[in-house]
Amino acid sequence: MSLETISPASMDTFSLSQPHTFNEFAESRSWEPGWLADYRHDCWEKFASLPKRILKDERWRFSPRTRFGFDQISGLSLPKESLTLAVPSLSDGLSIDLFDQLLLEEPHALTLLTKLMGPDLGADDYSFLTGAFAQTGFLLRANKGVAGVSPIIIEHQEPEAGQIAFHHNLIVLDANTEVTIVERFVGQANNPGGCISNLLKVQLGEGARLNRIVIQECSSKATIVQMENFNIGKNAYLNSTNLHLGGSQSRIESKGILKEPGAHFEYGSVFLGNEEQLFDQRTIQVHEAPHCTSNLLCKNALRKEAKSIFSGLIKVDEEAQHTDAYQTNRNLLLSSEAEADSLPGLEILANEVKCSHGATTSRIDPQELFYLHSRGISKVEAEKLIALGFLSESLLNIDHQETRDTALNALADAFSS
Numbered sequence: 001m002s003l004e005t006i007s008p009a010s011m012d013t014f015s016l017s018q019p020h021t022f023n024e025f026a027e028s029r030s031w032e033p034g035w036l037a038d039y040r041h042d043c044w045e046k047f048a049s050l051p052k053r054i055l056k057d058e059r060w061r062f063s064p065r066t067r068f069g070f071d072q073i074s075g076l077s078l079p080k081e082s083l084t085l086a087v088p089s090l091s092d093g094l095s096i097d098l099f100d101q102l103l104l105e106e107p108h109a110l111t112l113l114t115k116l117m118g119p120d121l122g123a124d125d126y127s128f129l130t131g132a133f134a135q136t137g138f139l140l141r142a143n144k145g146v147a148g149v150s151p152i153i154i155e156h157q158e159p160e161a162g163q164i165a166f167h168h169n170l171i172v173l174d175a176n177t178e179v180t181i182v183e184r185f186v187g188q189a190n191n192p193g194g195c196i197s198n199l200l201k202v203q204l205g206e207g208a209r210l211n212r213i214v215i216q217e218c219s220s221k222a223t224i225v226q227m228e229n230f231n232i233g234k235n236a237y238l239n240s241t242n243l244h245l246g247g248s249q250s251r252i253e254s255k256g257i258l259k260e261p262g263a264h265f266e267y268g269s270v271f272l273g274n275e276e277q278l279f280d281q282r283t284i285q286v287h288e289a290p291h292c293t294s295n296l297l298c299k300n301a302l303r304k305e306a307k308s309i310f311s312g313l314i315k316v317d318e319e320a321q322h323t324d325a326y327q328t329n330r331n332l333l334l335s336s337e338a339e340a341d342s343l344p345g346l347e348i349l350a351n352e353v354k355c356s357h358g359a360t361t362s363r364i365d366p367q368e369l370f371y372l373h374s375r376g377i378s379k380v381e382a383e384k385l386i387a388l389g390f391l392s393e394s395l396l397n398i399d400h401q402e403t404r405d406t407a408l409n410a411l412a413d414a415f416s417s
Contacts (some may be wrong), residue, residue, distance in 0.1 A: 016070045018118075019048070022132060027078075029135075033107050034350040039114040043131030050125055052092060059122030060340040062309045063280045067249045068123070068223065076166070077159035079136035082196075083167055086153035093143035094179070096152055099136045109139060111171050116201040119229045119255035121282040126225045126251075134168035137199075140181065147178040151213075151400055156185045158218045161193030162243075169200045171234075173208035182403055185216040185224060187246055192219030200228045204236035206260070211239050213403050215410055216350045218246035220275065228254045228256060235262035241398050242269040243407050245414040249278040256285050258292035258320075265294040268394035272387075272414050273306025273338070282310040285327065287320040287350075299394050301387045302331065302338035311343040314357060318349040326359040332364065332390050334383060384415050 015021055022044045026037065053065055079100045087096055102109050118127035138154055159165045173179060190192055196218070204210055220223055224247045232238050244250055256265035271279040285294040300308040310329040331340035342359035364386050372382035393413060398404035 001308055005047045005086060013306075014074050016073060016129060017221060025133060031102060035105075035114065040132045043128045047125060047128035047132060050128070057122070059282065059311075061311065061343065064278065065276060068126075068225065068251055072162060073164045074162040075164075076133060076135070082157045082159055082165035083136045083138065084155045084157070085138065088150035088152065091146055091149055094141070094149060094207065096138055096140045098138055099134065102139055106405045109141075111172070112172065112185075112203070112208060113168060113201065116170070116203065116231065117229060118199055118201070118227050119253040119284070121253040121255065121284065123225055123227060123251055123253055125344075126197045127199060128229055130166045130168055130197045130227075134166040136165075137168040137170070139169070140171045140179065142173045142177040142179050144174040149179065151180040151182050151403055154181060154183045156183065156196055156198060158186065158188040158192065158196060158222045159194030160191040163223070164195040164197060167196065168196045169198070171200070171202045171210065173204050173210055175205040176207040177205070177331050178209040178211075180211040180213075180400055182213045182215065185214070185218050185246070187217060187219035187222065188217045193221035195223040195225070197225045198227065200226075202228070202230045202238070204230070204232050204238060207233040207267065208233065209237045209239075211399055213398055213407065214240070214242040214252070214408055216242070216246055217410065217414075218242045218391045220246060220277070221246060222247045224250040226250070229255045230254075230265065232256065232263040234260035234266055236407070237264045237266070239266040239397055240268070241395060241407075243395065243411060244269070244271045244279060245410060247277065250280065252279075252281045254283045256294060258285070258294060259286050259287060260289045260342040263289065263292045266397060267294075267296045268397050269298045269302040270391045270394045270411065271308055272391065272411060273300065273308060275304050275306065276308045278359045279306075279308045281308070281310050283327075285314045285325055287314070287316045287323045287325060290319065290323070291319065292323055296327045297394050298329045298377070299391050300329075300331045300340060301334060301391055302340060303334045305335070305337040307339045309341045310359065312357070313345045313347060314355055316348045316350050316353055316355065321350050321352040322353060323350060323353040323395075325353070325355045329359040330390070331359075331361040332387060333361065334364070334387065355378070388412060388415060
């Protein structure tokens with residue numbers, strides 16, 4: 001049975017929540033190894049057993065959850081249309097492959113996908129559906145000693161209107177490796193309005209370093225659900241920088257688990273909202289071991305009727321003494337209709353820690369505008385300069401200069417549009 005037989009244009013015959021949809025999909029993938037078939041079935045069963053969405057779910061507080069429903073989805077995106085790789089010359093010990101290619105050539109390499117969990121921060125339906133239906137994604141592996149390679153470019157293509165693309169991804173870095181990746185989410189030019197459900201699982205070995213940059217420029221009609229679970233080992237370092245410019249609604253869930261002493265988690269994000277864009281961000285920094293550090297800086301600038309939600313938690317286990325953790329959310333409102341909600345929190349069980357969190361929401365200082373206007377700069381241009389200066393701080397952690405310049409230029413271009 002081909003995929004097209006379960007992806008008709010009519011919503012009357014296709015529904016992600018109906019058992020026949022999964023059964024027909026599973027039948028079309030009967031050639032896959034048994035462990036993967038079992039995993040898909042388990043994910044489907046977990047999805048099917050979820051309670052109906054309720055309004056008073058703390059994990060969705062302040063968020064119009066209905067905007068992330070499945071009513072407008074009429075089909076699954078084909079793998080070849082939704083994910084591409086731009087890979088430099090790879091050194092020995094470093095590989096990156098597509099999910100669907102590995103299923104044919106090296107299926108056992110994907111078994112770790114089934115053992116690592118998603119972030120579990122609210123979008124459980126998307127997480128389980130991704131496990132059940134994913135046909136593509138990437139697997140990045142680095143063996144001990146790999147370092148200093150050029151950035152690997154991964155492009156997630158927004159599917160056509162009414163379609164959803166499920167991407168299931170895995171990054172595994174062995175001890176003392178270093179890799180830089182750039183994930184780009186690009187829009188659909190001809191028929192915009194699709195949905196991307198992107199689930200990423202990361203495992204860093206001792207002393208490994210991952211530099212990850214996300215640039216999201218989907219169409220203004222797209223839905224993006226991005227779920228990330230980072231497992232950070234002894235003395236490992238993870239730096240994730242995220243720029244979100246497109247999409248009608250985006251749900252971002254990020255979980256950093258500092259599992260062994262000396263682990264560090266650096267996370268920065270920027271959202272430039274316009275029109276009625278919704279940016280819903282949920283994060284958690286979990287300190288399980290002593291002598292670990294984490295730092296999270298999320299900045300949003302909101303125009304017109306854009307809305308942002310930030311809910312973040314620093315969790316420190318009893319054994320995680322000498323933790324050093326920070327979490328900051330800053331919001332700049334550029335119109336009277338824009339709205340920002342912040343829910344930072346701490347859950348600390350250890351006593352030898354240094355933890356803090358903070359959130360601010362403000363408008364542009366009139367004195368700053370007056371200063372720039374007195375020097376011949378128009379109000380519109382002055383607001384742009386102030387907002388770009390405010391947002392760019394979160395992008396300065398990008399070590400690769402060319403990529404940093406690309407992100408800064410994309411931000412400036414988006415503000416001018």
